[in-house]
Amino acid sequence: MSIELISLLSQINKTTLSRYFSKSYQKVEQQWLEVWWIVYEIGLLSKQWYFNGEKLWEKMNIDEKNLWNDVYTIVSNPKLWAKWLAGIIPWIKAKTVSEFIIKNTTVEQRNRVKEISMDMANTMKNIASEVFPNAIQVVDRFHVMSNVLEDMGALITRHKTEIKKAYLEEQEESKKERRAPKHKRFRNWETALEIITRGRYQLLQRRKDWSESQNLRWECFDHIEELHNIKWMYEKIEKIFEIYDSKFTVEQAKEAFIKWFSESSKLDFITELQNTGRMIKNHFDRILNYFTSRLTNGYAEGLNSRMQKVISNSRWFKNQNYMIYRMIKIFW
Numbered sequence: 001m002s003i004e005l006i007s008l009l010s011q012i013n014k015t016t017l018s019r020y021f022s023k024s025y026q027k028v029e030q031q032w033l034e035v036w037w038i039v040y041e042i043g044l045l046s047k048q049w050y051f052n053g054e055k056l057w058e059k060m061n062i063d064e065k066n067l068w069n070d071v072y073t074i075v076s077n078p079k080l081w082a083k084w085l086a087g088i089i090p091w092i093k094a095k096t097v098s099e100f101i102i103k104n105t106t107v108e109q110r111n112r113v114k115e116i117s118m119d120m121a122n123t124m125k126n127i128a129s130e131v132f133p134n135a136i137q138v139v140d141r142f143h144v145m146s147n148v149l150e151d152m153g154a155l156i157t158r159h160k161t162e163i164k165k166a167y168l169e170e171q172e173e174s175k176k177e178r179r180a181p182k183h184k185r186f187r188n189w190e191t192a193l194e195i196i197t198r199g200r201y202q203l204l205q206r207r208k209d210w211s212e213s214q215n216l217r218w219e220c221f222d223h224i225e226e227l228h229n230i231k232w233m234y235e236k237i238e239k240i241f242e243i244y245d246s247k248f249t250v251e252q253a254k255e256a257f258i259k260w261f262s263e264s265s266k267l268d269f270i271t272e273l274q275n276t277g278r279m280i281k282n283h284f285d286r287i288l289n290y291f292t293s294r295l296t297n298g299y300a301e302g303l304n305s306r307m308q309k310v311i312s313n314s315r316w317f318k319n320q321n322y323m324i325y326r327m328i329k330i331f332w
Contacts, residue, residue, distance in 0.1 A: 050328050051087035053105035055080065058114045059293070060135075061300035062124050064092055065307065067323075073097050073127070078299035085303065085331035088324060094126035101131045117297040119143040120283050139286040140297040141244050148237055148276050149204050155233055155272040156203060160196045163226055167193045186220040188213065195220055196227060203234055206241060233273045236264055253291045257284070303331065 061076045075087040087104075089097050102110075113132040117140050118124040128137050167183065174181040183191045190198065195217055202214045210218070221231045243256045257280065264277050280287060307327055314323065 050324070051075070051089065051101055051104040053109040055084075055086035056105065056109045056112050058112060059295055060086070060113050060116045060132075061297050062116055062118050062128060063297060063300035063304065064119075064121065064124070065304045067307070067311070067320075070320075074300065074303065075101075076300050076303050078295075083331060084299060085328065088327065090324075092123055094123050094130065097127050098130040101127075115289075115293060115295050117295045117300070119297065120147065120279070125286075136289050136292070137286045138289045138292075138295045139283050140290055140295065142296060142298055142301065144280070144283075144287060145240070145244070147279055148240060151272040151276045151279075152203060152230075152233060152237060153200075155230055155270065156196065156200050158272075159226055159230060160193070160200075163192050163196055167191070186223055188216045188220060190217065190220070192224050192226065195224065196230075203230065207238060229267075229270050232267055233270055236260070236267070236273060237276075239263075248291055250288050250291045254288055257288075306331070 055077045057077050057079055059078060061078055063074050063076075065072050065074050070090060071092045073087075073089040073092055074085070075089075076084045077086050078084060087101065089100055091097050091100070110132055111134060113135040115138055116128050116132055116135045117138045118128060120139055120143055125137060128135060170183065171181050183193075185191055186195065188195075199214070199217050199221075202210065202217065207218075218231075221227045239260055243253060243260070246252075246256075248256060261277055261281070264273055267273055310327060310330060311323060314326070
């Protein structure tokens, strides 16, 4: 042993050394306590899950979210900034969810809710009717228009398939006859197949947001007989947008929708448009409730996207209970 090391060891104070180790032990013990408490809370959440009745207020959102191939019912309060999660329940059956919420809340807390926004699923409707019987149910604009645009996409797909079939048949005939294929080009130098392919996402946007090239493509729809149905349905969808954009009261919106129904009935040969009309009629009262206070379910959709971001940032942890615990800590 060197002289320098011996002199260094002789300078060490035993009291200081024992004090250092006691502090280190206390720090490790504290860390273990924190880990134990997290594990305890995770185990508790896996049995009871989470619902905070104190966050129930006049306007609420209820939605469903697919996490780890399981569907969760999520209740949120749009008034609370960044901490709007009121409940996350690992079931979607109306009876089970309703019993859980009633068990974890008081009658006074549930009676606070005056309006609740949701999608068009019957499950959400049954949960709201059972748990919040005094609340007005609202089907917001977002879910109505997303369903309407899905029908529009189905119509585009159907007509694109027919046009593509004729396009491929012309190519086969041109090969047999050893000639160039005769694909008619319109004012914007696009074929019918190119117009419907490139115009698909254009038709899912508002007309006021179109560019000059998109407006020119729209004019070509008049010259293609196979695309007339698409043009007529898009014009009817634009009228639904106009109803939502206007500052209508419930009665004015009702009159506007009734007028829309009568105009759409003349286009009964467009199956997708008739499906849109049936969907609106089936939820007509709850859709009209949107025009009272224009309560939107966008907060719930925003919460869903933020939850998805937490999952992706965590590199898709397999421990489902821990992820729920994290979300509750973040959004509570």
